[in-house]
Amino acid sequence: MRTSRTLGIIMIAPAATMIFLFYLMPAILTGIFAMTNMSTATGISGGVYQVTQSAANRLQDDMPELAAGIAEPRFVIDDEGLAALEALKLKPGYVAELRGQHVGAVFASRREAERVIKALKDRPSTREVKQISDLFNRSVLNTRFETRDALIGSLEKLGFTMTPEEQDKVARVTYTGWVWTTDNFRVIASSPDMAKIFFNTAFYVAVTLMLFNVSYALFLAVTTHYMPPATASVFRAVWLLPRITPVVIYVLMWKWLTWDNGFISMFLGQFGVPPKNYLLDNAYNAWFFVILINGFIGASMGMLVFSSAIKAIPQTHFHASEVDGASRWQQIRYIILPQLRWPILFVTCYQTLSLLASFNEILLSTRGGPGRATEVWSLAAYHTALNNYTGNLEYGLGAALALVLVVIGIVLSLIYLRIFRYDTLISKPLIED
């Protein structure tokens, strides 16, 4: 008993490892990344604390005084500076006097510090004043601190007194690494760009799915069903071509068709129509071609699934319905379509998820253009996380976009299962005699 249980675990271990590494981990990591602000700038390991001008700007609203202060240089007469001054081997009186009378003094500007240095009894020259004041320059601007304590300690030494909340705030804005945040979702929810992309996606998925992946595929499957078998196979093979052609080549064909020196332009040129890029001419054209490209590729799967499902309907059902007086249209309406409910559900579900996630045809054809007219959600995620124009790849935001897509996919699947009443499809028959 015990050994067999251990054996079971051993047997399942390779599969379990695979599942964990290659199926669960990507999803988990997407979830984790989505809750961070990771980007090229933050890196994916830890960061440091650095008071930059932009960090100071961010503090401007809450702590204007501090923001102004840390952006300016500060001069502090401290032991460190005095030791450096001794090492310069200038007149020893400078060190003695500064140590005697000014240790701990903090000056908010170079001018104030230099006034004190100039007033030293040994009268340093202007050049020496500059030299000395540099030694006491304790500005934090553009200084890196490895830890939070180093940053706060340094600021306190410079005379900035902060409450613990203010310390938190300063630490937050000066940290250069990634942090946990839900900002990504806030950005997605509030950005008008994302709203536009959302509606683009909904339009793209709904139209491609309904017109091509289901309707057109059904049309092909039903028409081939009524053809002689040999003819039907030829047609099916032809309709599979867009699927089996490498997508780069296939999209290239469409580009040749639509470019300003492509076939359409050349043909219309015969009639004096000036050439133009029909693909990227305007948003309507772009959508038209994007949906056609995806539709012809996507319809092949539905066609195959529906064809085999129709083949699985017993031949006698067709005979019986003919004898019962059903016309061909009534056969489709009463015999074929009702028995295709499950395949239609499957194709709808599968293709919705596939369309939501796929962007390669759009990327290859319009790149989301013109402007961002044909930018869909997954393409936006790709642009955000992997191919940003500005060069700052926002992994965190991209992951959040992907996560939203996953959630939408799951929700849609559940809705489909309800609409198609999946529970009745798999319910047990109540056979009795």
Added chain:
Amino acid sequence: MRILLDKFSKSFGSTKVIEAMDLEVGSGEMLALLGPSGCGKSTTLFAICGIHRPTAGRILFGDRDVTNLPSQERNVGVVFQSYALYPHMTVEENIGFPLTVRRLPASDIKRRVAEISALVHIDNLLGRRPSQLSGGQQQRVALARALIRRPDVLLLDEPLANLDAKLRLEMRSEIRRLQKETGITAILVTHDQVEAMSMCDRIAIMKEGEIVQIATPSEMYNDPRSAFVAGFLGNPPISFLKGKALGGAFVSDDGNFRLPLGSLRDIGDGRALTLGIRPEHFGPDGDLAIEGKVVFAETQGRENLYDVVLADGSVLRSIQPVRDDVKLGDCVRWNLSSEAAFVFAEDGRRL
């Protein structure tokens, strides 16, 4: 309505299934197309209902030539072997389907479905789906669907093949009852001679695409035209003895057994003959004794079946009222009724 097949031929590609078949089924008659599998009986049925188009010849319903009409316009009801019930429709929708596709008002459909389902005793199952029905219930639904639009012809393709023995018995009489009550012309395709004999007015026995004999069940049983017909009808089946004619009598190959041929005594000596003897004509009663060894014994409750091997190795079957004095391996001396034996020529023709 009368059905007439006139020189009907059907081939699939280069395979000729049926050639120049003539068949007439009288109005209100129930005819069985009986034959082994592959004999073309289902092909004939499918041609009558329009699923297959004849390669040549005509099909007439009454005086109407329907040869080139699609099934939709023929007004036939068909019960398929698998019943072909639509799994996604309820019983009510299944039965009403022929009317639904004719766009009859829903209330009419409902009324007629109620009538016909009462006739076949399934009016309590209308809300179920086919998968929730037993075989016999599915059978009744298929019958109701075939009958609902009052077809000119009812065609039954092995309708009882998928039922268990008890249901088969029940549905046999049920289908016959419905056929008689509705007065419909019906054709039953079957390979089961008991079905054909018990349900039909006449039987057409088919072999390799040809009708060998058409007759009423009793005529066919008592007066078979060939060894094939004699062998197909009767359960337990007839047994055959090989031999030849010699001096106006049948003599078995080993010469041990001799049966006077009576009216056929003029057959030339040496002609090869086959004797057909039904099991009920071999037993304690009879006029011609024959010896053999019991190699098979089976009781059916009311009757016993025996297989008896004769000296030349041929087997005679016997069916007798129950007795318990004969056991496996016993040597018996039983009698034949020489008058009841059929004599067949070498090619199977009855003499």
